[in-house]
Structure formats: C-alpha cells, structure tokens
Amino acid sequence: MALPARHHSRSRINKRRSHSALKNLNLAKCPHCGRKIVPHRVCPYCGYYQEKEIIDVYRGLSKKEKKIKEKEIENK
Ligand SMILES: [Zn+2]
16 A cells, blocks of 8 residues: 655644634624624524514514513614
8 A cells, every 4th residue: 555755744734724724704783683693694583684574583482482582682
C-alpha cells in the first residue's frame, strides 16, 4: 500500500484550517416582533413574513402556553 512520503507539518495543517472558521450570521430584525431572525425566512417567534402571518405559532399550545407566548411577543 502506498504511503505519503512525509507527513504534513502542524504549520501546514493550521494554515489550511485558518480559512475554515465559522463567520457570524448576518441577522435581520423582524418587523413584526422585533427579534433577530435569519433574513428572507419566516420569523420562528411570531410566524410572520412580509407583514403576513404565515405560520400559526399558537397551534397545538395549551391555553396557558398560549398566554405565555402572547406575552413574550408583546414584550419584544
Ligand atoms: Zn417576528
């Protein structure tokens, strides 16, 4: 079985990896609830996109959970 002639130095490995760091997400502000969201996506907190409600975020929640969520959106 063929083997590499010599191993890569730590320096060479680190230089290659210098480009693989994660960059900060460029987050936009939701115009409806004001939280930071990924741009061009439906807001996961209030379910709005372009001033229209796309997702019913209260679906499947109990009365108590619904009240808490409503308060959360109001406060933001
Ligand atoms: Zn929102």
